[in-house]
Amino acid sequence: MRRLFLVSIASLLALGARSASAETGAPAAPAPTHGATATPAAPNDETMPADDTRAEECDSEQPRRSVALSAAGTALAIVPGALVHGTGHLVVGDTKTGLRLLALEGAGLGVLATGFIPIVLSGASRRLIGPAAALSAAGVGLFAISFLADIYGVVAPAGGVGAPMLNAPSLVAAIGYRYVYDPVFAYRNFMVQEIDYRTGSWRIHPSAWFAFDDTNARLRAHFAYRLTGPRPLGHPESPDGSFVDLEAAITRHAFTSNRFSTTTAEVAVAGRLDMARIGPSLRGSFAEMSAGLATQAYSYAIRGTTADLGELLLVRFGFGMYIGFPGNPRGEISLYYDHRHDDYAAGLKLTGLGSGVAGHFGADARLYLTRQWGVAAEAAVGSAYITGLSILFRHGGPL
Amino acid sequence: MKKILFALLAVAQLGCVDVAEERAHRDETVGQAKVGEATFVIVDGLGAVRKIEQGTLSIWAKAPLIQVVATRGENAPAEWDLTVTNALADADIRARIPDNSSFDAVAFPGGLPTEKRWRVTLPLGTTTMLIGPRVEPVGPWRFALLSDVQEAIDHVQDIYTRINADPDVTFVVSAGDLTTQGTDEQLDRFQHELESLRVPFFPTLGNHELGTERGAPFQRHFGRASFRFVYGGMQFTFLDSGSATIDPLVYGWLDGWLAEGRQRTHAVLMHIPPIDPFGVRNGSFANRNEASKLLAMLAAADVDLTLYGHIHSFYAFANAGIPAYISGGGGAIPERFDGIGRHYLTVDVDPERGILQTAIVRVDPD
Numbered sequence: 001m002r003r004l005f006l007v008s009i010a011s012l013l014a015l016g017a018r019s020a021s022a023e024t025g026a027p028a029a030p031a032p033t034h035g036a037t038a039t040p041a042a043p044n045d046e047t048m049p050a051d052d053t054r055a056e057e058c059d060s061e062q063p064r065r066s067v068a069l070s071a072a073g074t075a076l077a078i079v080p081g082a083l084v085h086g087t088g089h090l091v092v093g094d095t096k097t098g099l100r101l102l103a104l105e106g107a108g109l110g111v112l113a114t115g116f117i118p119i120v121l122s123g124a125s126r127r128l129i130g131p132a133a134a135l136s137a138a139g140v141g142l143f144a145i146s147f148l149a150d151i152y153g154v155v156a157p158a159g160g161v162g163a164p165m166l167n168a169p170s171l172v173a174a175i176g177y178r179y180v181y182d183p184v185f186a187y188r189n190f191m192v193q194e195i196d197y198r199t200g201s202w203r204i205h206p207s208a209w210f211a212f213d214d215t216n217a218r219l220r221a222h223f224a225y226r227l228t229g230p231r232p233l234g235h236p237e238s239p240d241g242s243f244v245d246l247e248a249a250i251t252r253h254a255f256t257s258n259r260f261s262t263t264t265a266e267v268a269v270a271g272r273l274d275m276a277r278i279g280p281s282l283r284g285s286f287a288e289m290s291a292g293l294a295t296q297a298y299s300y301a302i303r304g305t306t307a308d309l310g311e312l313l314l315v316r317f318g319f320g321m322y323i324g325f326p327g328n329p330r331g332e333i334s335l336y337y338d339h340r341h342d343d344y345a346a347g348l349k350l351t352g353l354g355s356g357v358a359g360h361f362g363a364d365a366r367l368y369l370t371r372q373w374g375v376a377a378e379a380a381v382g383s384a385y386i387t388g389l390s391i392l393f394r395h396g397g398p399l
Numbered sequence: 400m401k402k403i404l405f406a407l408l409a410v411a412q413l414g415c416v417d418v419a420e421e422r423a424h425r426d427e428t429v430g431q432a433k434v435g436e437a438t439f440v441i442v443d444g445l446g447a448v449r450k451i452e453q454g455t456l457s458i459w460a461k462a463p464l465i466q467v468v469a470t471r472g473e474n475a476p477a478e479w480d481l482t483v484t485n486a487l488a489d490a491d492i493r494a495r496i497p498d499n500s501s502f503d504a505v506a507f508p509g510g511l512p513t514e515k516r517w518r519v520t521l522p523l524g525t526t527t528m529l530i531g532p533r534v535e536p537v538g539p540w541r542f543a544l545l546s547d548v549q550e551a552i553d554h555v556q557d558i559y560t561r562i563n564a565d566p567d568v569t570f571v572v573s574a575g576d577l578t579t580q581g582t583d584e585q586l587d588r589f590q591h592e593l594e595s596l597r598v599p600f601f602p603t604l605g606n607h608e609l610g611t612e613r614g615a616p617f618q619r620h621f622g623r624a625s626f627r628f629v630y631g632g633m634q635f636t637f638l639d640s641g642s643a644t645i646d647p648l649v650y651g652w653l654d655g656w657l658a659e660g661r662q663r664t665h666a667v668l669m670h671i672p673p674i675d676p677f678g679v680r681n682g683s684f685a686n687r688n689e690a691s692k693l694l695a696m697l698a699a700a701d702v703d704l705t706l707y708g709h710i711h712s713f714y715a716f717a718n719a720g721i722p723a724y725i726s727g728g729g730g731a732i733p734e735r736f737d738g739i740g741r742h743y744l745t746v747d748v749d750p751e752r753g754i755l756q757t758a759i760v761r762v763d764p765d
Contacts, residue, residue, distance in 0.1 A: 123711050123734040129680040183417050183647050184689050253688070259699065260691040296678070298691045298719075305698045305720040310678035310687070347685030349418040349644055351613050353580075353606040356643025356671060356685040383644065383686035384416060 065092050073154035085146040088154035089281065097153060097279025104146035104278070112139025133313055134291055137339050141317030144337070145287040148319040153281035160284015162322030162330060164241025164274060169397035170232040172196040174376060176390025178209065180344050182383060186257065187214035192390060200235070201226040203245070209344070215256035218344070222249040229272070233396050240274040241286055241322065253342075259301040264342060268292025268314050288318040288334065296342060315339040315359075323367060331367030331374065338362065345382035362386070371397060419646035422614050422639055426623045432456070436472025441465055447622035449484070457482040459621060461601060462628035463490075463570065464531030471521045483515045485599045487532050487570065490515050495527040502526055512597040536631045539755060541567040544726050544744040546574040546670070546708030549607055551730020551741070552588060558729065558743060558762050559596045568745065570598045572635060574708030575605025575670035576731060582611045586620040603637040605670035605708060614641065625649045627656045632750025634660035640669035643685040645693060657700035664753040665702045666746075672707035672725055674718055682710045694719035704746070704754055712737045713759055724757060
């Protein structure tokens, strides 16, 4: 598992580091302020103050393009860009970034082949399937990220549409509603609560889902240690939004009306890379990848039964972009794939012969409208449709 | 262009969560046919009507004993040539008929070990024909499980020869993946190969049968994907898990089938197992929670045995405390390094004592 993560992140970081050092000699700078003032705000100011004396001109790195050229780049980033990633950048003249995205695609295909070919040749042998499946999923992740990055880079305005927060809030509390349509379960409506507390490099993130219309509850305690990346105020600002976390979690999911419950313990490594490290046209976007392993126990409230034990491969990848610059409402939005098969969204169902193996897809968004208050939205599709909103309150957020 | 359209359709269906619903509804229509003023309904859909013309009816049996309800109008012929394929060697025909009427059946030799032919004379009105053995075993008997043949169809006769050599095997059940894509041609070929098997073959479908028209050809050839029958003191419940899920409609049927089977020895079969013994492989239900829901239902109903395919090896384990066997040894790309190879499973049953023993029969050890 560690090898998988290192291969995947190393592919991204190697490209990113090479890019940053070659072009600027330093990690990529945050995005321009787009007209926001550089006046620091008072600590109790409820508006979103601008921070950012480090905002630099990056427009010079990314020449302005004509609308026609951008449109052509966007179209070609899709066809034939779906097969040859980086085509969009090559068309608009950003050869360096285009070739890096093409290399990232190649790395993804290589990792995919390294994982998938043994699966086919071994008939999904129990002796190979763990690392082989993880490599396959990671390869698909790199492939998807390079494709989406190519489109983003030719569509997004110079500097992107947002900048990362360089310090993490020390506390975020959320309460919200989720609608879950799973045809084989009775529940539909949930209240969701979570708290995300950070101190130094540590993070504690308990969350709970309670069904209004069924006796179903999912309680999760998630812990993380940040090896590198944004930490709460009081710690030095991170050069960008990139991070690497070590994660652990324990989840208890009670399906009382269905007479069973599950307990899951997991460990994972999770990372985010600001894509500006790959190329200036990708400023304001990021890629994420995580990998891990879980063990599960399924217990049945039925006399004479014994619990079933199992394992779960954890792989998640995503691509997103920051929204808003310092001094304005800020947040981020991302698309992701999650290989989990044990949460509400679970694995993807297909009408043909490929049902069951893949995990689910989703989109997350969160936007802080003021220094403390924000909203989050989520949608996912796997075995179920999930959609919903949460209200966010944070403390100790970046200024 | 056709391939592009199929690819676009596949993409459009990404994210559909009711993926097995269409097949479940098709199950409800299996075994019903009408020509002129004659209608035939195979009770519980335990057979597929292969051919119907005036005076001719051909059925693929999906259970050792089937009931065919025939309703004859005044303008329908009285004499019918009835062919039942996939029947037990000692299958016979008898009927429940309206008062003051008569039913007659003259047997003709079938062309295959599992084919029965009769010329029946139907009275006006409704007649219920029972087709199957007149007596069921009172002592120990045996059935076999064979699944996941797919591209190994060219060599499947090796397996049938071994099964034919065992006189105790009464019939074969299958957890699916008979073909690679479920096309009509592949299903025809599979049935053609079955002609040498001396006992009936009762399958549900696998995910590979969904490669064409989302499983419709399988249901046209071999009938329902979800069904149940009782034989020799044992209930067999087949569930369509080809999409790594069970449709809610089938869950509704399952409630009743589990209630029926509670007092019997009860085996439940499906293609994709709820839980893969090697969880990281995900050769299991798409939703682990649905897997546990189903297993909780089976355990609460005192199911005695669960049989699966899909994974091309042999695994013996327990799920929710119920003995479980995965046997995907029909020859499809085998799981390497497991030392198993092509195989099938035999299960010995006693009507009074339940399951006596389960054994793996290796056809060509890896």
